[in-house]
Amino acid sequence: MFALKPFTRRASAPAPRTERMFGWMPEEFERFFAPFVTGLPVMEAPEWPYGWGLTTEEKEKELVVRVEMPGFKPEELKVELTPEQLTVEAEHKEEAEKGKEETERVYAHVKRVVTLPAGVETEKAEATYRSGVLEVHVPRTPEAVGRRIEVKT
Secondary structure, eight states: OGGSSSSOOOOOOOOOOOOOOTTHHHHHHHHHHHHHOOOOOOOOOOOOOTTEEEEEEOSSSEEEEEEEEEOOOOEEEEEEEEESSSEEEEEEEOOOOOOSSSOOOOEEEEEEEEEESSSBOGGGGGEEETTTTEEEEEEEHHHHHHOOOOOOO
């Protein structure tokens, strides 16, 4: 019977749009999962080593890279330099004390990679480690330094 009726369009107002279409979802999920989560220990993402700083500074004749690496000994640091990138890696292993079975072992591994600009002299690079900060000085080639041109009027 409905097939015999001709199709006509109805004029209707569009549905109102809200700012947050699914704004109710976070509250509903929280209310739904709260009974299952209560009493469980809170797991936090460790900030270490992501909170450590890494700064690069381009001076006129060299590039200086400073990496904060607190708690490492100089012999635990490994610095590799290629014409394209600088890789700083540190690994700390602390063995358990003999005679104690339930001793925590400390292990830390950090790796940072910095892309270098063109025109650096990797053979003349120097690295120093003081007060938990590794500082790498990479000289620039004379061609990369360029020359200053005086502007005349």
